[in-house]
Amino acid sequence: MPGGRLTQQERQQIALGLADGLAYAEIARRLDRPTSTVTREVMRNGGPTGYRADLAHRATERRTHQRRQAAPRGADTPPQVHGRDPEAVREYEETLTTVFMQSGLAKMMSRVLACLYTSDTGSATAAELVRHLQVSPASVSKAIAFLESQDLVRRERDERRRERYVVDDDVWYQSMKASARALTLIVETTQQGVAILGPDTPAAIRLENIARYLDFVSETTARAAEQAREILHVKPGASRTSDE
Template identity: 80%
Template sequence: MPGGRLTQQERQQIALGLADGLAYAEIARRLDRPTSTITREVMRNGGPTAYRADLAHRATERRAHRRRQAAPQGAEAPAQAYGRDAEAVREYEETFTTVLMGSGMPTMMSRVMACLTLTDTGSLTASDLVQRLQVSPASISKAIKFLESQGFVRRERDERRRERYVVDDDIWYQSMIASARSTAQIVEIARQGVGVLGPDTPAAARLENVARFLDFVSESIARAAEQAREILHTKTGPTSVPAGTARDERIPGQA
């Protein structure tokens, strides 16, 4: 299996495959590349409907140039816990980020969510995130506010009174419930519209159909989330942190 960056010819083959409606796995097989490589390439360059080989190639060259300029002389990748391959972890984090972006999450929010999710403790401070992602504190603050509003992260204080941002097993449940509540609000507004537009009009009939569909979906999401939480979610003690892992990644006093 070839390694290294995608060539311009490979990107052209990706574009042709997308135009033919091929799945990422099939494009990857034809290029003898991992499916994750194709997924990341497409999602970070416009998605399946907007991917352009020449634009993607130029964008990749610009990103590589910026990384070379930003990297300090003699800098080395930080040691990884559990003997992980640092480059493989970095590539996977990029893939995870691009998939979140493909689901509709904005870029910076996706980067923060991926960074938090892939830490062993699932907990970082704002300064940790600034250092890891090399962005401004304002960018982190904005991303956290968005993620918190969607139920993806929660805040807590450690023994040094620092604010930490946390993702854990319960976060995905909370996010699903928040999504169900948001959908339920659309149902309520749609049914208000039926009264405003008149129950016997085409527009009102359309709104009623929307309300029925979304009502069924939101109830199903909430029910499934409750069932999954009851069956799958278990409370665990503090995660043991292997030697060499920074103390700032621990969650003091975790229940």
């Protein structure tokens, strides 16, 4: 699998694939690239209907130039821990941001969440987020307020009494439980419609089938979330060792 940045020729192939209605996975297969690479490229450059290869290529060159100017190498550049490749880390953070955006989060919320997830501490202060993301304090504040309202982050005070924003291991458990509750509400509402629209009518049958399907999905999701919760707190390899 080739590495490095997308070439202009590869971007042209992406544009042709989109014009032909191909899925991201198929375009990526033809390029011998990860699907996430193609997804990120399209999402950050106009989306599937607005993507233009030449504009995307120029925009990437411009962003690269701006990053080099904003973060020159030198004494102020933070050291990379664990021998990590800083460029690979940055690329992965962008990929994770794109995935969060596809799940429905706005761009700034996705960037903040990706930043927190890829930090070893799983936390950051507002000043650290502003510095890392190169955005305004107001943008960070707005993003944190939304993420907190969705139980995706929480606040705590560190030893210096600074407010830190934290992503917990339990965040996806809470998210799955919230998703199950939301589905339950849809089930209850669609079932009400069956009586209103009249039994055995096409609309009522449609709603009844939706209710039955989502009721099964909701129950399965809630049960799986409970059963798998302990995985969130197990260190890699520990579960395998305990089973042997």
